Amino acid sequence: MSRQNGGTQEHRWAMIVDIDKCTGCGVCITACYAENNIPVVGEEEIHKGRHMGWVRIERYWEGEYPDIRARFIPIMCQQCGEAPCEPVCPVFATYHSETENINVQVYNRCVGTRFCANNCPYIARVFNWFDPVFPEPLHEQLNPDVTVRSRGIMEKCTFCIQRIRQVEEEAKAEGRPIEDGEVQPACVQACPTEALVFGDLNDPHSKVARLAQSRRAFKLLEDLGTEPAVIYLKGGDAHVV
Amino acid sequence: MQRSLARSPLFWLAGILVVGLAIGLAMTALPGEPSPAQAAEAGSIPFSHQVHVEEAGVQCLFCHSQALRAPQASLPSLQTCMTCHEYITVDEDGQELVQQVVQAYESGARVQWPDVYKQPDFVRFSHRAHLAGGVACQTCHGPVEEMGIVEKRVEMNMGFCLDCHRTQIREHPEMAAMEKARLLDCTTCHK
Numbered sequence A: 001m002s003r004q005n006g007g008t009q010e011h012r013w014a015m016i017v018d019i020d021k022c023t024g025c026g027v028c029i030t031a032c033y034a035e036n037n038i039p040v041v042g043e044e045e046i047h048k049g050r051h052m053g054w055v056r057i058e059r060y061w062e063g064e065y066p067d068i069r070a071r072f073i074p075i076m077c078q079q080c081g082e083a084p085c086e087p088v089c090p091v092f093a094t095y096h097s098e099t100e101n102i103n104v105q106v107y108n109r110c111v112g113t114r115f116c117a118n119n120c121p122y123i124a125r126v127f128n129w130f131d132p133v134f135p136e137p138l139h140e141q142l143n144p145d146v147t148v149r150s151r152g153i154m155e156k157c158t159f160c161i162q163r164i165r166q167v168e169e170e171a172k173a174e175g176r177p178i179e180d181g182e183v184q185p186a187c188v189q190a191c192p193t194e195a196l197v198f199g200d201l202n203d204p205h206s207k208v209a210r211l212a213q214s215r216r217a218f219k220l221l222e223d224l225g226t227e228p229a230v231i232y233l234k235g236g237d238a239h240v241v
Numbered sequence B: 001m002q003r004s005l006a007r008s009p010l011f012w013l014a015g016i017l018v019v020g021l022a023i024g025l026a027m028t029a030l031p032g033e034p035s036p037a038q039a040a041e042a043g044s045i046p047f048s049h050q051v052h053v054e055e056a057g058v059q060c061l062f063c064h065s066q067a068l069r070a071p072q073a074s075l076p077s078l079q080t081c082m083t084c085h086e087y088i089t090v091d092e093d094g095q096e097l098v099q100q101v102v103q104a105y106e107s108g109a110r111v112q113w114p115d116v117y118k119q120p121d122f123v124r125f126s127h128r129a130h131l132a133g134g135v136a137c138q139t140c141h142g143p144v145e146e147m148g149i150v151e152k153r154v155e156m157n158m159g160f161c162l163d164c165h166r167t168q169i170r171e172h173p174e175m176a177a178m179e180k181a182r183l184l185d186c187t188t189c190h191k
Helices: A027-035 A043-046 A115-119 A161-172 A186-190 A207-211 B002-007 B009-029 B034-040 B051-054 B078-085 B097-106 B127-132 B137-143 B157-169 B175-184
Strands: A013-018 A056-062 A067-075 A093-097 A103-104 A196-200 A230-233
Touching: A013 A207, A027 A056, A027 A186, A161 B127, A186 A196, A186 B097, A196 A207, B034 B097, B078 B097, B157 B175
Parallel strands: A013 A230
Antiparallel strands: A013 A196, A056 A067, A093 A103
């Protein structure tokens, strides 16, 4: 099994985040807002902790002055294999997709209990406290492949499932397997330093499968047993200052 | 004073002018027959699928040309109409519908077809995927070729979709397990 056939075999989508390459520029966040119709809530609401971004970049300092360096970790939904958010949803709005092995949120089923966000150890989920507003000219660039969520709906990173579906459909219509690197979520596509890599872990020749074997690899809060599909790489001195 | 005003020719001239203006304004403001271009843009071209598909034998994909390639089947522009109606310029029954379409095209109108089936924002549907799977247009759209003006015959709701997906699983036990799971996976149809 060198490559995945369009629809007959399961995928295990995974993302590699190379912290040594991340400069904290925030392009992944911008790309995500644009791709996934995420509303901008304004300064006041952000101070109340109501930002809607699906990716956030956490900054921390390493070393002591004068030898001090800023490091950045982009954190998005970790698409856990054993997701703590799934079993607490009373209406099965969030569940594990068998075919893609990612954690899915079905917006039109969500009733907004927010149990899932409460149970997420990565604080990856955001809630629509208000109906979304897209001030001009932002309303002109809404992505038709993604729902505009309404008030009272929980949402989170989907690994850009609309792009996964599109590539799967194209590959199947053309009767060919999906190539490694063909599926690119918006953040991966936008990342200028290629700190983000996306692919199928079930394909042993994919770039993510190789990088996941790296000795620099680790997962966030691994001891919780959530089996995240986002794998971070962090080495010694190779990071960007 | 009164008498002299009524006798003055200026008074009569002004009167005639005011009445004339009022009649002119009323004539322009009154709604008349819409021009062919206006009709096309308002979505009121009485297009008959029965005449085009059943009688003339035009294939669905001739006008809905993106269905094999894209999620959207696409609705035709007036230019697509003109591929045939550049040559077929007369209606058999004496109505002047074809001439109206030609006039609308020549005046540069952009046709706006009315939506017959419209899915909510959270539904993902791909014509390409369904045609690749061998689903006929009529399975979901009803016998369009028998209809004059297209009407909604099938209620396309989640039950309708899932019924068919479940039937596929029942009738094709040889299907790969992942393929079966995909037919029932929420995100296959919900975005």
